Amino acid sequence: MKTEDHVIDVTDLRRVYGGGFEAVRGVSLSVGRGELFALLGTNGAGKTSTLEILEGLARPAAGRVRVLGHDPYAERDAVRPRIGVMLQDGGFPSELTVRETLRMWAGCTSGARPVGEALEMVGLGKRADVRVKVLSGGEKRRLDLALALLGRPEVLFLDEPTTGLDAEGRQDTWALVRELRAQGTTVLLTTHYLEEAEALADRLAILHEGRIASEGTVEEVVSAQPSRITFDLPDGWFPGDLPPLDQLGVTGHSHDGRTVRLMTQNLQQAATALLVWARDAGVALGSLDVRAASLEEAFLDIAREADGRGEPSTAPAVSLDTRKETAA
Ligand SMILES: Nc1ncnc2c1ncn2[C@@H]1O[C@H](COP(=O)(O)OP(=O)(O)OP(=O)(O)O)[C@@H](O)[C@H]1O
Numbered sequence: 001m002k003t004e005d006h007v008i009d010v011t012d013l014r015r016v017y018g019g020g021f022e023a024v025r026g027v028s029l030s031v032g033r034g035e036l037f038a039l040l041g042t043n044g045a046g047k048t049s050t051l052e053i054l055e056g057l058a059r060p061a062a063g064r065v066r067v068l069g070h071d072p073y074a075e076r077d078a079v080r081p082r083i084g085v086m087l088q089d090g091g092f093p094s095e096l097t098v099r100e101t102l103r104m105w106a107g108c109t110s111g112a113r114p115v116g117e118a119l120e121m122v123g124l125g126k127r128a129d130v131r132v133k134v135l136s137g138g139e140k141r142r143l144d145l146a147l148a149l150l151g152r153p154e155v156l157f158l159d160e161p162t163t164g165l166d167a168e169g170r171q172d173t174w175a176l177v178r179e180l181r182a183q184g185t186t187v188l189l190t191t192h193y194l195e196e197a198e199a200l201a202d203r204l205a206i207l208h209e210g211r212i213a214s215e216g217t218v219e220e221v222v223s224a225q226p227s228r229i230t231f232d233l234p235d236g237w238f239p240g241d242l243p244p245l246d247q248l249g250v251t252g253h254s255h256d257g258r259t260v261r262l263m264t265q266n267l268q269q270a271a272t273a274l275l276v277w278a279r280d281a282g283v284a285l286g287s288l289d290v291r292a293a294s295l296e297e298a299f300l301d302i303a304r305e306a307d308g309r310g311e312p313s314t315a316p317a318v319s320l321d322t323r324k325e326t327a328a
Pocket residue numbers: 017018021023041042043044045046047048049050
């Protein structure tokens with residue numbers, strides 16, 4: 001995709017809070033027109049901090065940000081009418097009804113959708129005359145979304161749009177977001193739900209401690225991860241008794257006593273070789289768990305690294321000689 005086709009273009013973005021804490025540490029990403037991009041990350045990874053800059057709500061400490069070809073902070077007037085923003089907490093006046101809230105917002109929005117249409121889009125049609133303060137958490141999220149959609153935005157920023165929604169509400173929101181994207185809306189969303197990213201995203205990035213740890217389509221992010229085989233060896237058997245790792249088609253390993261964890265890019269080959277060895281050697285593998293790479297595993301790997309529990313991604317193709325060791 002050519003740079004001029006990017007609706008969102010971010011290069012080496014940094015955000016520093018008062019006190020000097022750097023929450024965003026050199027993020028670069030781009031989103032094409034009509035694309036849906038998901039930002040994932042552990043708590044405090046910097047998703048909202050990044051999003052607020054793209055929405056023009058905060059000024060970056062460094063880096064270049066363009067939304068629809070403009071600097072969203074310095075050229076806010078050019079960008080704001082063309083984007084829709086759903087914050088984590090809209091913070092509306094609680095005494096107004098749902099309809100009054102939307103009307104008030106529509107009054108400040110040029111070319112706004114009819115209020116009734118926005119309410120129907122988010123499934124709040126029957127709650128129009130209810131005061132905001134009595135809405136459930138999920139209904140408030142729907143109201144947030146309705147407000148973001150009022151101005152028929154070209155670019156929609158959604159910060160955790162389905163947090164607090166029940167399963168049906170989440171499905172409804174996904175269907176709406178898919179429909180908007182099908183109509184050409186560009187969407188950037190943050191989410192804690194990996195299945196949400198899998199269901200919706202054309203591309204995604206996993207943020208970790210202010211940096212992008214992994215980026216691409218779901219398939220690309222997943223295929224960068226190894227699959228795993230975990231098992232316990234029975235009494236009298238040790239990791240060093242296993243065949244050489246290259247014979248197993250294994251690219252990495254760890255072990256804790258008799259519990260062995262193997263990483264492989266070729267799960268079928270490794271699982272078959274392991275099971276053939278176990279059968280021939282008469283070894284019963286306990287708690288055998290064979291797990292294909294998944295977005296969840298990719299995410300957990302990044303989170304484990306955060307906790308200093310990272311696994312080696314590669315290891316020499318030799319036997320695990322640990323007869324005298326108790327742990328890796
Ligand atoms: N106003 C602020 N002043 C100082 N630090 C802040 C401020 N806002 C956020 N932070 C810190 O910046 C880091 C990133 O926060 P941010 O809210 O962007 O993360 P996030 O990925 O959106 O997290 P979550 O998933 O929990 O919403 C966190 O360590 C947070 O404590």
